[in-house]
Amino acid sequence: MPMTLSEKIIARAANRKTVSAGDIVVANADKLYIKDLRFSKKEDAKGLYGVLLEVLESMGKQNVWDGQKIVVNLDEQPPRTDRRSEGQDRARDFAREQRAILYGGEDGGIGHNVMVEHGHVLPGEFIVGGDSHTCTYGALGAFATGIGFTETVGVLATGQIWLKVPTAIRFDLTGTPGPCVVGKDIVLWVAGKIGYEGAINRTLEYAGPGVKEISIESRLTMCNMAVEMIAVNAIIPADERTAAFVREAGGGEFTPLSSDADARYVHIHAVNLGEIEPQVAAPEYPANAHPVGEFRGVKVHQGFIGTCTNGRIEDLRMAAGILHGRNVKPGVRLIITPASFMAYRLAEKEGLLKILQDAGATVTSSECGLCVRPSLAAGEVCVSSGNRNYRGRMGPKESSVFLSNAATVAASAVAGEITDPRDFV
């Protein structure tokens, strides 16, 4: 029976010859990602480790299913609340006692970036993670999806998860992206075109000759925002670029997989990359996307470049390209948070951080940063390279967030209003 790439990965993880959309299966996780926040007492007074130890005890076990398949990351550096500090202490206890892999400090940054940069994601793997943006890893040809706190405990205890195999839609990409058009613009354009109804609880697969024109950084952005379309996962078959990236990251051997030619999709959409302009998603939904020109002149108080969506080296290079020899408009804040210290150090080596700082941007250490804590006053507008612009996401509900690529954020911070970055190139 023909299968999609996602179905092949699920079938392998579920020890089945084949699966098809709608099947209920039990899959064995190849990896589990957990952010430090899950270890805090934010969601449960006992904390994740406390809840886990209770479950393990009742099952007659002392340990998780396989510590070496678990990656824990400290997403917030430094921790800003005592609760978070305590959570990070518990995360360290967990990693030590359960022999899990832990990243923090100068090895760290945002967990999803750490996962791909340190070789923890291989094409063909079945990965779940205690954060909704776990779907990012589909960019390397893995099946990856986010899970909640309780389900994370379940996977820790059993190594297994039940799931309903999602129906799939495919985007056949052709052509080459134009100037200042990257993964963010492609995914916002797609979200604007198909809307939530087209993607909810489905698999999104990006395929076709256009894929080879898209950098790994941009692919990570495209798959990262699958959850913003309410999809279960997004996936891009591994190619030479993927193999080179995984090799560089220190990942192991893998067998390339791809969808069968006659695999079933509920929709196939043709996308000509050359027709996509830089996109901006207006408040309050990521799918509220339109060409940047439609928002020209909207006054901006803050620009933010960072997050697991767009804080990678490609984004920092684009921002520096715009900001070189220019200045952030007085009165506008531009905050730049490289998503990982790997990106931070590379940007430093390339001289990008100095360009950004000379232009008046504030460069911070690597973490989730302003994506997860309030920074706007009522009535203020932020243009963000992040993923979510729901009401109240970055401040009171009277503040608003527009989403774009990093070049558009930089150009808008220079002009003090939403600006087409192509005007500055």
Next chain:
Amino acid sequence: MSALTVRGRIWKFGDSIDCGNIDGVMGGVDADFKNRVKPGDILIAGRFFGMGASDEHAPRSLKEAGISGIVAESISNIFLRTLINIGLPAMECAGIANAVNDGDEIEVDYLGGSVRVLRSGRLLAGDRLPDFAVQILSKGGLMPYLKSGGQFK
């Protein structure tokens, strides 16, 4: 009535409510709702309920407020799974938003996948939950399910 049948007064919400705005008992949509909702009430939502973050304090706030069940036009995969895993029955049911008015009393059969509107007698068919979800719900959530010897087989 099965153990997975709930009956109660409904509160109706709209489309596209993300996890962040659900947090604090629908606090981002209606800050006063937490003072009006009563234990046993049922929450009705439109399309794309629970989109966005996987953080569990949002669904837990609904459970802690005593909401006995959720029915929505559509629910994000992560949010629906989390509701089931914390033992709060939830179901997708196309047409529910137009079939009920705020304050109506309904009966939801999460096992059979149906909603009965008591005022009109109208019966709507929802999406039946997978067997695993039913088993987890019948134990009160994933943690009690695993603690009582439940497995994924």
